Amino acid sequence: MYPILKLKEGKEAAVGFRHPWIFSGALENKAEHGALVRVADKHGKILGTGTYSRSSSIAMRVFAFGDAVIDRVWLKAKIAEAQASRALLGYGPGTDTTGYRCVFGEADGVPGLVVDRYNDVIVFQIATAGLDRLREDVVAVLQEVFQPRAIVERSDVPSRREENLEPVSAVRFGQDPGLVSFSEHGRTGLADVMNGQKTGAFLDQKDLRSFVAPLAKDKEVLNLFSHAGAAGIAALKAGAARVHNVDGSADALALAAETAKANDVPADRFTTEKSDVFQWLGAHAADAWDVVLMDPPALIKSAKDAEEGKKAYHFLNRAAMKLVKNGGLFVTSSCSHFLKEEDLAFILRRASVQAGVDLQVLRVVRQSPDHPVSVYFPEGAYLQSFVCRVRRS
Secondary structure, eight states: OOOEEEBOTTOOHHHHTTOSEEEGGGBSSOOOTTOEEEEEOTTOOEEEEEEEOSSSSEEEEEEESSSOOOSHHHHHHHHHHHHHHHHHTTOSTTSSOOEEEEEEGGGGTOTTEEEEEETTEEEEEEOSHHHHTTHHHHHHHHHHHHOOSEEEEEEOOGGGGGGTOOOEEEEEESOOOOEEEEEETTEEEEEETTTSSTTSSOOTTHHHHHHHGGGGTTOEEEEETOTTOHHHHHHHHTTOSEEEEEESOHHHHHHHHHHHHHTTOOGGGEEEEEOOHHHHHHHOTTOOEEEEEEOOOOSOOSGGGHHHHHHHHHHHHHHHHTTEEEEEEEEEEEOOTTSOHHHHHHHHHHHHHHHTEEEEEEEEEEOOTTSOOBTTBGGGOOOEEEEEEEEEO
8 A cells, every 4th residue: 555654743633624735844754756645643543645745845635535545446536526516517518618627626636637628628737746647547537537539738837846847738639639619608719728828728717707798788898918818709799899908928819819700709899919018008098998807817926926916916906997987897807826815905905096096896706616616725716806896086
């Protein structure tokens, strides 16, 4: 069986209440990097089974609480269970949403693994050395559970560096699928699964797009950090008069144009502009829009970046809310794990006072439920969006 790691006395509480992370300082001994291990209390009782890392501060990620065999059979059961929960949410074949996250790491009981589905193409990410050893089992299970035409690995996330792993991007089954078409609440999306950001599309903002789109009917919309323009397309499909997308990536804007065509969106109502958004905001202080959407990338990558990141969020929000007409809508998001919801609210409060506007929060929208937040793993909450009505004094 797997080697046993001993918890130091007094360190049993977290795993006892089913938190999947055990930090290196809580363990008395070590194991081989990437090995499957068990963890026991001072009396020798096995509390959990999972993978071990010598290089990360998170020394053990618990897959099962108690003694277990982590093999292909175990993986299949967990991934099938996660897929069943997505079916309950109304996602999957035969529904109006065929682009969604099937497995969300710790929240679905498979730490270090992300699996996204784009219709009949599966994309997965492996973030830990332990799961890296189980790659063949992961691919086999994905074939068996989903029966896709292609499986793509996009294990190019920065966190792999902490595990001493190289980035990996490869087709693991089938052929390179190119741009993959999928649906999101009846709208057509396109995912560049081999070269796009994340696994090819931003699936976690489904709920925000669905809430905001009807509010933009007959309105002129500015979409900052637009990426492939999914929010703008949702607004146009719901009756927006026009959407202007601003992003720093030419590839993302090209994908936005292709996605607009796939949705039969007229080119004169869906325009794109390549620009650094920070610079763009500095040059467009006098513009006025009915709706301003802003969804920047994570500006706080680690705890040490928090202060500089908060300054960046402050600048962006203060400048962007100034562009909203009186009575218009300002929608702002943060996907920085290290920026809590209350911190973003405080930034908005300060920024609104300095910008001379009053914000009425209509709703706070969080990550869509295919990116679940587990009560055992609150760290999985990372995304929040404030939908605000703007009033000028």
